[in-house]
Amino acid sequence: MTNTVYPARKIITMNPARPCASHVAVRDGRIVGAGTLDELAGWGAYTLDDRFADKILMPGLVEGHSHTMEGTLWAYVYCGFFDRMDPEGTVWPGLKSIDEVVGRLRAAADRLEDPAAPLAGWALDAIYYGDRRVNRHDLDRASTERAIGVLNASGHILNVNSKALELAGLLKPGIDHPGIPLGEDGLPTGEMKGPDAMAPLGPHTGFDRDLLACDEPGLRRFARLCVRTGVTTAADLANTLPDDAVDMMLRVTAEPDYPARIVSLRRFYGVTPEELIDRVLALGERSQDNLRLGIIKVVADGSIQGFSARLRWPGYFNGAPEGLWYIPPEHLLEIYERAMASGVQVHTHTNGDEATELALDCVEAALRKHPGPDHRFTLQHCQLADAAQFRRMEKLGVGVNLFPNHHFYWGDQHYGITVGPERAERMNACATALAAGVPLAIHSDAPVTPLGPLFTAWCAVNRRTATGRTLGEHERIGVADALRTITLGAAYTFKLDGEIGSIETGKRADFAVLEDDPETVGSEALKDVRVWGTVQGGRIFPAADI
Amino acid sequence: MTAGGTQSGPLPVTVVGGYLGAGKTTLVNSLLRQAGGRRLAIMVNEFGALPIDSSLVEAADDRIVSLTGGCVCCSYGEDMVSSLAMLATLDPRPDHVLLEASGVALPGAIAGTVGLLGDFALDGTVVLADAETVQRRAGDRYVGSTVRQQLAQADLILLNKCDLAADPGGVEAWLGEAAPGARIVRAEQADVPIDAVLGTRTDPGTVRADGRFRDHTAGYVAAELDPPAGADPEALARLLADPAHRLLRAKGFVRRPDGSMAALQVVGNRWTVSEAPAGARPGLVCIGLRGQADIAKIRRSAARL
Numbered sequence A: 001m002t003n004t005v006y007p008a009r010k011i012i013t014m015n016p017a018r019p020c021a022s023h024v025a026v027r028d029g030r031i032v033g034a035g036t037l038d039e040l041a042g043w044g045a046y047t048l049d050d051r052f053a054d055k056i057l058m059p060g061l062v063e064g065h066s067h068t069m070e071g072t073l074w075a076y077v078y079c080g081f082f083d084r085m086d087p088e089g090t091v092w093p094g095l096k097s098i099d100e101v102v103g104r105l106r107a108a109a110d111r112l113e114d115p116a117a118p119l120a121g122w123a124l125d126a127i128y129y130g131d132r133r134v135n136r137h138d139l140d141r142a143s144t145e146r147a148i149g150v151l152n153a154s155g156h157i158l159n160v161n162s163k164a165l166e167l168a169g170l171l172k173p174g175i176d177h178p179g180i181p182l183g184e185d186g187l188p189t190g191e192m193k194g195p196d197a198m199a200p201l202g203p204h205t206g207f208d209r210d211l212l213a214c215d216e217p218g219l220r221r222f223a224r225l226c227v228r229t230g231v232t233t234a235a236d237l238a239n240t241l242p243d244d245a246v247d248m249m250l251r252v253t254a255e256p257d258y259p260a261r262i263v264s265l266r267r268f269y270g271v272t273p274e275e276l277i278d279r280v281l282a283l284g285e286r287s288q289d290n291l292r293l294g295i296i297k298v299v300a301d302g303s304i305q306g307f308s309a310r311l312r313w314p315g316y317f318n319g320a321p322e323g324l325w326y327i328p329p330e331h332l333l334e335i336y337e338r339a340m341a342s343g344v345q346v347h348t349h350t351n352g353d354e355a356t357e358l359a360l361d362c363v364e365a366a367l368r369k370h371p372g373p374d375h376r377f378t379l380q381h382c383q384l385a386d387a388a389q390f391r392r393m394e395k396l397g398v399g400v401n402l403f404p405n406h407h408f409y410w411g412d413q414h415y416g417i418t419v420g421p422e423r424a425e426r427m428n429a430c431a432t433a434l435a436a437g438v439p440l441a442i443h444s445d446a447p448v449t450p451l452g453p454l455f456t457a458w459c460a461v462n463r464r465t466a467t468g469r470t471l472g473e474h475e476r477i478g479v480a481d482a483l484r485t486i487t488l489g490a491a492y493t494f495k496l497d498g499e500i501g502s503i504e505t506g507k508r509a510d511f512a513v514l515e516d517d518p519e520t521v522g523s524e525a526l527k528d529v530r531v532w533g534t535v536q537g538g539r540i541f542p543a544a545d546i
Numbered sequence B: 001m002t003a004g005g006t007q008s009g010p011l012p013v014t015v016v017g018g019y020l021g022a023g024k025t026t027l028v029n030s031l032l033r034q035a036g037g038r039r040l041a042i043m044v045n046e047f048g049a050l051p052i053d054s055s056l057v058e059a060a061d062d063r064i065v066s067l068t069g070g071c072v073c074c075s076y077g078e079d080m081v082s083s084l085a086m087l088a089t090l091d092p093r094p095d096h097v098l099l100e101a102s103g104v105a106l107p108g109a110i111a112g113t114v115g116l117l118g119d120f121a122l123d124g125t126v127v128l129a130d131a132e133t134v135q136r137r138a139g140d141r142y143v144g145s146t147v148r149q150q151l152a153q154a155d156l157i158l159l160n161k162c163d164l165a166a167d168p169g170g171v172e173a174w175l176g177e178a179a180p181g182a183r184i185v186r187a188e189q190a191d192v193p194i195d196a197v198l199g200t201r202t203d204p205g206t207v208r209a210d211g212r213f214r215d216h217t218a219g220y221v222a223a224e225l226d227p228p229a230g231a232d233p234e235a236l237a238r239l240l241a242d243p244a245h246r247l248l249r250a251k252g253f254v255r256r257p258d259g260s261m262a263a264l265q266v267v268g269n270r271w272t273v274s275e276a277p278a279g280a281r282p283g284l285v286c287i288g289l290r291g292q293a294d295i296a297k298i299r300r301s302a303a304r305l
């Protein structure tokens, strides 16, 4: 039995007993140990592999809240304002004007052979084009022949062209719907706001329900993005996991060169709470190394920028109504009680602080009925939680996965429109969570924002908005805390912290292989740390060849 | 012949809303039992177990459950638009779609989407309220505003479980303020005439000489109205929808001054006038609560149009 020993420029271990090492020994996809070559030689015969001699190794990064749909969306035209890397490593320049959006769509439309095929784009960030809204006449310049639909970055608006409206029978006067603004001609402007207004356009613009289910090419593309961002384990946080999807995911992730471990949560949908528990327990039985199943996801409310998150008094800064519930409290409580009784873990999407309060009430009630030791229920997003709620989480054993990427992408809007200055500065209160002793992870919610834990760490450390405002100086966390959060912190939320998240004897040989040292580049440069690739389960995946 | 008397034209959709436990499922089952030849399509969103009495189920395939009397049921989940489209392609086509909203959904949002779909016409929004608990729910710190919005978006409120409430009259008075745009119907076990919920039939003999429905309970009053020839259908619809007349529903066909025929439909305060299908004969059926709707007064006002 021969070990492979990798010397590296530096190995950041997350093991406080020896935070740094020069060598790591690997066998059968697991870590034999990290230390000096002399120490590791004590394990017996080894071959020295010095390919990482000038690299930095750290534990494979763990993305605690993403969706494999990010891989699926790259089949469509990227229309975002910010530069974004696709799964093949091409960086698509951000589109800085509506003309540039139209130009990219037109080029894509010209490449399509079927003249009737719809054209779908995604990640449009219309708020960056000033007061001027994107309308159907803009998209008509890309094509009047085929239907075009472009999903906004927030996921709450679909911009369509005239052809799409015509196919949906909506290019007509007299439409009276809060989500469908009309132009001076009395016809829809092509901006479909909210799921109710978007739904009739979906089938005509290529955004059918298949898009939301992860497909096989999408699952493969998603894993390539993981390699490029140093991620070795990533959540697929809200899958309905029908049998055929599970079969496909088990097959694909078991392939010898599939480079990531996917943790796919079963979203509460289409079954009773009782059936949900049974299904999730059965799914857990089917887990394999690179596909972990058996956790529940519940969505309690909507989103802040969509004004559908449930906010406590005094509500939205601009006076919008108080948001929407996506589950009756009675069902949430029943799921929690049954899950606690069965030892099943539940992750709950709560964006607004009222949704967070409800979830904590329900956890407390469920715990009184069924004390669930080490339940690790986790609140996802939980963006507006205040200090009292974090103290409550700590008492109840509830963890949190916050969303600092929001500061960069929508922080200015949160400050000025959605929640106002004071709450914008406490949003995603990473420092308060750590001080309260709440288990913390941070996430991208890809495809909502780009996959990339080092960027997410930069957001948590700097809390910088797109226009350069620092949003809540007191909630910034240090680089060391941020790096621990994107490894062990996220692993903890899936009960995987004994298996991954640090470079220690016995753990999986999962490494992020970096060109730069995130501990010394300085907090400003954290997002610019170059990723060479990953080692996952002992297998080596250079980004250049993926 | 069924409501509207036509197989063509947009398919009418009634949105059924109300908080968890208010009796939506009981209502759906009651309507199915009364269907009597109408082909109802039930769309449910509430999770899991099929909310239809097993005695009504004939066969289940992947997406569609066949029920007695040519009715069907399917669950729509997050894909209401394509599920509706699928129903419209069924052969024979359903006569009426009942779209059951989830317990925390806002029926107004669903109704708004239905209104955008070409093959469908929103018939009305019916919201159930549990007489025993609705006031407490409407004050709940978490769901209170949702419950109040649900009520305010109704055309008809079925104040259900009146047999269990200490003071149903008090609840009804409170509802009158919480949902000023809705007509309120008291019920026990969601037992209401299908004609009040889904619209009246317009075939002869629907209304008996004593002002009751052919197959219905006391408590309701119905009348066939001879629409004044040449009356403006929109003016007539507005009159029938006037809250002062307290009609629950009205439906039928009216000849316009130019000789063409208009279909007229009233649900509480909501009214629509559209093109009548070929072969429609003039005639209107109104339904209201006995002791509330004043048919004689309506006849007098209509005659003055």
Ligand SMILES: [Zn+2]
Pocket (backbone or CB within 6 Å): A065, A066, A067, A237, A238, A445
């Ligand atoms: Zn998400």
